[in-house]
Amino acid sequence: MFRTTIEPFRIHSVEPLRLTTPEYRAAAIRDAGYNVFGLRAADVLIDLLTDSGTGAMSRDQWAAIQHGDESYAGSPSWFVFLEAVKELFPFAHVIPTHQGRAAERILFAAIGGPGKVVPNNTHFDTTRANVEYTGAEAVDLVIREGLDPAVEHPFKGNMDVEALDRLIADRGAENIPAVMVTITNNSGGGQPVSLENLRAVRAVCDRHGVPLYLDACRFAENAWFIREREPGQGNRDVADIVRELASLADGMTISAKKDPLANIGGWLATNDDELAERCRALLVLTEGFPTYGGLAGRDLEAIAQGLKEAVSHDYLRYRIRSTAYLGDGVERAGIPIVKPVGGHAVYIDARALLPHVPPLRYPGQAVVVALYEAGGVRGCEIGTVMFGRRPDGTEVPAAMDLVRLAVPRRTYTQSHIDYVIEVCALVAGRATELTGFRIVDEPAQLRHFTARFEPAP
Ligand SMILES: Cc1ncc(COP(=O)(O)O)c(C=O)c1O
Numbered sequence: 050m051f052r053t054t055i056e057p058f059r060i061h062s063v064e065p066l067r068l069t070t071p072e073y074r075a076a077a078i079r080d081a082g083y084n085v086f087g088l089r090a091a092d093v094l095i096d097l098l099t100d101s102g103t104g105a106m107s108r109d110q111w112a113a114i115q116h117g118d119e120s121y122a123g124s125p126s127w128f129v130f131l132e133a134v135k136e137l138f139p140f141a142h143v144i145p146t147h148q149g150r151a152a153e154r155i156l157f158a159a160i161g162g163p164g165k166v167v168p169n170n171t172h173f174d175t176t177r178a179n180v181e182y183t184g185a186e187a188v189d190l191v192i193r194e195g196l197d198p199a200v201e202h203p204f205k206g207n208m209d210v211e212a213l214d215r216l217i218a219d220r221g222a223e224n225i226p227a228v229m230v231t232i233t234n235n236s237g238g239g240q241p242v243s244l245e246n247l248r249a250v251r252a253v254c255d256r257h258g259v260p261l262y263l264d265a266c267r268f269a270e271n272a273w274f275i276r277e278r279e280p281g282q283g284n285r286d287v288a289d290i291v292r293e294l295a296s297l298a299d300g301m302t303i304s305a306k307k308d309p310l311a312n313i314g315g316w317l318a319t320n321d322d323e324l325a326e327r328c329r330a331l332l333v334l335t336e337g338f339p340t341y342g343g344l345a346g347r348d349l350e351a352i353a354q355g356l357k358e359a360v361s362h363d364y365l366r367y368r369i370r371s372t373a374y375l376g377d378g379v380e381r382a383g384i385p386i387v388k389p390v391g392g393h394a395v396y397i398d399a400r401a402l403l404p405h406v407p408p409l410r411y412p413g414q415a416v417v418v419a420l421y422e423a424g425g426v427r428g429c430e431i432g433t434v435m436f437g438r439r440p441d442g443t444e445v446p447a448a449m450d451l452v453r454l455a456v457p458r459r460t461y462t463q464s465h466i467d468y469v470i471e472v473c474a475l476v477a478g479r480a481t482e483l484t485g486f487r488i489v490d491e492p493a494q495l496r497h498f499t500a501r502f503e504p505a506p
Pocket of ligand 1: 101148149150151173175176231235264266303304305306314315
């Protein structure tokens, strides 16, 4: 009836934003080695670095925090958390962790190792790093459409099921400890996976006797896309779709900093009793006792309440529409983006925007730095800086050079987003003048977090 999709909440507590000048920002980013991870957050005006742990909690989550019980073992908060998790993901074992990568580290420490191969639609950076750290190989098998930013497809996160079947046959099922499917596919543009595709992946896994795990960080956004786009799903409750997604898997890893609307947390879940026992032993070594993992009782309460809010249709309608609103505006500003717009972020196609900057001069990094200098907007390179370094030390261009503008949940208003669109238009107007970068210092793993750069005209 109305054109405007409003925020289904009003603001109860505010945080100040600090305005800075282009000169100030040019000096700040230079001092940070041209790496936006090195900036002070107070020097950022609109922070779209990540949607991870950066969302606004609700009144009811803050109230739930007051119920936090900090008993070391068997806290009531653990049971509140467990019940909320199992309501959506009824796996036999739930193992709480301080965030998603801790769940990944425990899972792959238990099932990875040299000679093993882990297929995924697209591994997220921490997932890939945790697989490779054990000596195993991480293989990305997203459908062809998922690698072309300009191609429209309702489920660009889908796994290439035939390629998966071939890989398992070639490498031997005994060497595939698990197949992972990331919903939504963050590194591939926040694109969803269809129920039909997940069912087909399940069938391949069953045929080969290989378990299937979800990287379910954005399960609710993925389920909303299924409701909106998949034939026959339009009348379903999102919570019901989530339960069906879970029923197709043998377990999951998740970061509660995404769709569960918390600032910290995660978990690993599995139906495999023997694996759960080994994972709990690893959990106790570095995270904590199995009824709190790496979390305080109050965090468990915040996650439990967040899970209830995450599957609200009013919230998801607003969430997906507000991300699309940013995407529509960025595209109107003359910037090529991954189409269709994903759930949690808009992905700029930096390779297409800066065709004069070769991938090994990091066009994504050039766009990230330009957005910050122009308007104090912090995005994140998802391309050759993040994925270009191979475990053998060589460097190759990533499949795509993207810049992710991730939208924190329930945090920015429409005028903040209109401002970001104006900054994008300014950068688009300067595109031909932007130059690439070279890396002057980098760590062996996950280099994008701490590498230092210099301009490479
Ligand atoms: C798809 C995906 N998997 C795993 C992770 C890791 O989660 P965390 O940052 O909580 O360690 C992330 C975080 O961004 C993610 O997007």
